Amino acid sequence: MVPDLSQPALEPELYVRNYVVCVLDLLGQKDKLKEWDELPLAPPLPPAFINGMKSTIGPVSVFKKSFLEFFKAQQSSTVFTDAALALMTDEEQAQYHRQRDIQLGVEQFSDTFVFYAPIANTAGELQVLPVYAILGACCMAMLMSLAIKVPFRGGVHIATGIKDPELSFYGPALAVAHQLESEIAQYPRVVVSPAVVAWVRQELPNNYCPRLDSWARGMLDISRNFLYVDRYDNNATVDWLGRGFRQLVGAAAYPITLGTLRKAHDFVGQTAQSFEQRAATDKNPRDVKLAKRYHLLYHYMLNRLPEWGIQFTDGDAGMEGVGDGE
Numbered sequence: 001m002v003p004d005l006s007q008p009a010l011e012p013e014l015y016v017r018n019y020v021v022c023v024l025d026l027l028g029q030k031d032k033l034k035e036w037d038e039l040p041l042a043p044p045l046p047p048a049f050i051n052g053m054k055s056t057i058g059p060v061s062v063f064k065k066s067f068l069e070f071f072k073a074q075q076s077s078t079v080f081t082d083a084a085l086a087l088m089t090d091e092e093q094a095q096y097h098r099q100r101d102i103q104l105g106v107e108q109f110s111d112t113f114v115f116y117a118p119i120a121n122t123a124g125e126l127q128v129l130p131v132y133a134i135l136g137a138c139c140m141a142m143l144m145s146l147a148i149k150v151p152f153r154g155g156v157h158i159a160t161g162i163k164d165p166e167l168s169f170y171g172p173a174l175a176v177a178h179q180l181e182s183e184i185a186q187y188p189r190v191v192v193s194p195a196v197v198a199w200v201r202q203e204l205p206n207n208y209c210p211r212l213d214s215w216a217r218g219m220l221d222i223s224r225n226f227l228y229v230d231r232y233d234n235n236a237t238v239d240w241l242g243r244g245f246r247q248l249v250g251a252a253a254y255p256i257t258l259g260t261l262r263k264a265h266d267f268v269g270q271t272a273q274s275f276e277q278r279a280a281t282d283k284n285p286r287d288v289k290l291a292k293r294y295h296l297l298y299h300y301m302l303n304r305l306p307e308w309g310i311q312f313t314d315g316d317a318g319m320e321g322v323g324d325g326e
Helices: 027-034 047-076 082-086 092-098 129-146 173-185 195-201 212-227 244-252 258-283 286-309
Strands: 018-026 105-109 111-120 152-162 190-192 227-230 234-240
Touching: 018 047, 018 129, 018 173, 018 195, 027 092, 047 105, 047 111, 047 129, 082 152, 092 212, 092 234, 111 129, 111 173, 129 190, 129 195, 129 212, 129 234, 129 244, 129 258, 173 190, 195 212, 195 227, 212 227, 212 244, 244 286, 258 286
Parallel strands: 152 190
Antiparallel strands: 018 111, 018 152, 105 111, 190 234, 227 234
């Protein structure tokens, strides 16, 4: 019997929810994988083969672990003190704990990651924390990944999806987030959809009790500061060196050092210069394209770093600045 594919294999109302979905793809892995794509006929494995494995498997493993740690750090930055909790009623404390209960899901295909979380808890209350935590984790992940020379691009969207225990996450939320990552981002940045912009600009959901109002409003305020409009193509983008992230660093949510910022700055500048030199030599359209994209990223950093009290000169990366990075 031919199955009727028009009929769902599950009860949608039991599974479909609104999710914030973040798709992140590590860049440059395809070329590195070629270093170990042929298994030697006899042992031992040559050093080049082993180094190729380490240069791809290691960063992928570390990136996943690090993003989850960044997400947890973001979540922990919103914890109430015991003294503040003591001022709440039992009902208020119960809602606070419900609001902090995030069901973060993670799926991976090769060097592409999908992080997703419902934006309402099991009681049906809308939560601000999932979007706040994912955007904040993207900021930290971008800085650290550039500092260790493992760039990525990404997309974030809010829409419906289904997570059946026997299936991978699926739905419009994932489809749009993937499109933003694969078609729109183009270079190391995280592009967000209009739905995400609308979410962080909303008024506070009306399910919050009065004592939690300022807590939730604070997360919404910082979430708005996690984003900016990239003049390159007018897409809303995670502002990973912007005001929102500086607020977190100022609150000691993340330990950021001058050395980390310098490593990220130097890697981006040197990568842009390398592609530019190659493009001038071989006229390869791919090198021309990548040179332009890394220049855009470099100019973004030149624009943002002075706001951290840091002034790197263009000569630190052997480049000339030609824009304001906005």
